[in-house]
Amino acid sequence: MSDAAIERGPAGSGGGPGGRSGPRRTLQQVVWRLLPLTPFALVLLAWVAYWVIARPSAATLPAVQDVAAALWELAVKGELAIHVLASLWRLFLGVALGVATGVIGGFIVGLNKPIAQFLSPLIVFFNAISGIVWLPLVIGWLGIGTALAVFLIWNTVFFIVFQNTVLGVQLVPQVYEQGVQALGGGRWQTLSSVILPGALPYILTGLRSGLGFGWRALIAAELVGATTGLGQMIFGATEYHRSDIIIGGCLLIGLIAIAMDRWLLLPIEQRTIERWGLVFDARKAE
């Protein structure tokens, strides 16, 4: 899914339309800011309405307050923290490994045309089976638990970061390199002052995508092969028909995904890419 925002409102940070001054514009800016909340509000409304009208069983669709209560209960018992932390820890490990291997591998391949051409079909194929498809095989090697989850996350993140890095390295305009060479720069200077910063926008895109995909792969992995973690929490709740826990868990999963993207990655992007004014093709490697 493209990361391009559909519309940035003009006049200030995400402000609404128009160039009218004064309180009218401020009101429009506020409305613009609040708009993204409307679908959530609508869903919430529909949920409550359905519950009041159709009175489904707790197993099918619990009341909104039940979900909140279930989450609260888990939080208070400390179980929620355990699950969240377990998941985040695995994510961190998997992403760190994936990014490290992806960037290093991406540089090696991106700078070396014969190797790139040779490996290309393999990359395409393994990309097609990345993530959960490895589960049945790897579960025999690593059992259930953190190792399995980290492997699956690594697998997912690696390919994304790798492909983006290769693309980034290849797309650094040759003239930048030549400019540095004409200043007397050797291989190392070219690598550190041209290729690395030049490929950075793509690497960061890969990191951002990778984090999102890694999180999703983690949940899938935990559904089947873990004893703790958010994925396991919601899958375990299936047995007891605890829909309230499931829904609460899913919402939490979504929230964490957004939080990570917004507060972790966006600042990094802003400090580098946007500061340098680098704009690139939005059709990046997925």
Next chain:
Amino acid sequence: MTTTAAAPPPAGVVPSSPLRKGGVLRPLRSFRILLPFAALIAVWWAIWASSEFSPQVLVSPVAVWHAFLHLVSYGVLAEYASTSLTMIGFAALLSLVVGVPIGFAVGVNRYAAHALEGFLRFLQGISGIAWLPLAIIWFGFTHTTTLVIVVYTLIVPIVFNTMIGVRAIPEPYMLALRSLGASRLRMVKDVYLPGALPSIVVGLRLGMGYGWRALIAAEMLVRKGGLGDLIFGARTFGQIDRIITGMIVIGCLYVVVDRLIVQPIENLTVARWGVLRQ
């Protein structure tokens, strides 16, 4: 009065291409495609032969080949594969039929688009698989569950990209047609649909990638047929040869569907109409 010697200067005598080291993702000749796999199989065989792996952990390429032949000859592979392919095809169709109109309806209005954007991102963050437990409670271990999950996974990028596609249509096109007195329907047919089509196809392609994986994962849990069921079932019996066979088939099918069906469509629309955004 400036005197110039010639027409506007070219970039240089030696043509420079932006991808100076060649593209990574465009294999062309069959030899080039097959050689790396041959090398991989050779490495695999070497690893297997040189160590005492129990058949529960790793098998030789030969064993996998036999398993493949076995599954094909009994029609098992065809059955499981067709279940998966039917499911993804049907889900894709459904997602397009439902998602594109929604994308249009929302996309034409910048407020609606802005409102929906964050919500779609949130949904994508949750991913179809996370909803599996709930879907299982609602629909049981059935094909419906799988379909719901895959459609969910597919529909989000389709709606999102339709929205982007519509918003990227330059305003002059729409104003021009409106000033010619075009009705709403005509606007859709003549401007919105072709204008947003490249973006929609990109969204479909992305969605198929996510959707295929979500399908396999769903099949692993629902266990009602399909390649995910095949490889997960084989796990229960420790049939590594079948697992690997299944994995290879999953990979190949995806590559085939993506490269030979979806990507050409994308290239056709994008090439003919151009990517309108940015």
Next chain:
Amino acid sequence: MADDIGPSSRDKIVVSGLRHFFDSAGGSVQATDRVDLAIRAGEFVTLVGPSGCGKTTLLKALAGFIRPTEGTILCDGAPVRGPGRERGVVFQELAILPWRTVRRNIGHGLEIARRPRAEREATVARLIELTGLAGFEDRYPHELSGGMRQRVAVARTWAADPDVILMDEPFAAVDAMTRLTLQEELVRLCAATAKTVFFITHSVDEAVFLTDRVLVMTRRPGRIKAVIDVPGRASGRDWESFKVDAAMQAIVEQVLRLVREERGAATPAAAAGAPA
């Protein structure tokens, strides 16, 4: 009319028998025909020629980015094997690094040469003055106009203090007004620093204005067709005087005629005029 271009001991750059072919989809393409030339130390030499005649190929060979198929290039007596500090290059496209400020771009060459910080800062400051970039030191390239960016490119090359500077149509992508200003600035810069410069351009006006000698290249595959001296660079040039100087304009006409011949567009009027 043709100057004596044989090598001498004061020669900074000597090109002998250079011919270059490159591979393309349709087979081998000849980029340049036999090129011989010598550039003396401290000279400013410009090269004009029609599109595709091989000017850029020649420059890239001089810079060391390509190895010519035939022929040798000597710089200070030593053969050119690859790019290096002693031959600075100013490119036509944006080549300064977008992720470095103006200051850090200009100082890049000195950074690479590991010059001490104080020296670096002093040189950078001097060049910022000389190229009129004062006030923009901490901006990033994307915040600057095309003309400013090329000033940074020129400053960067000059800061590294190479003996030879190769310039590949550096002002081609800049708007006409700024271009005139940049040309005058370049003249002043060269007067303040003793560099050997090789400058490629399409513009005959520009070629004559900047230079000690104009080399005219034939169309593809190109070789040096004519060499025309342009006296008086040492006493400084500016566009106002240049435009009304009869001698200068005569040289411009002459060069223009030579170039037009290559494009097969010699006019009767030009043929009637007597060469200088």
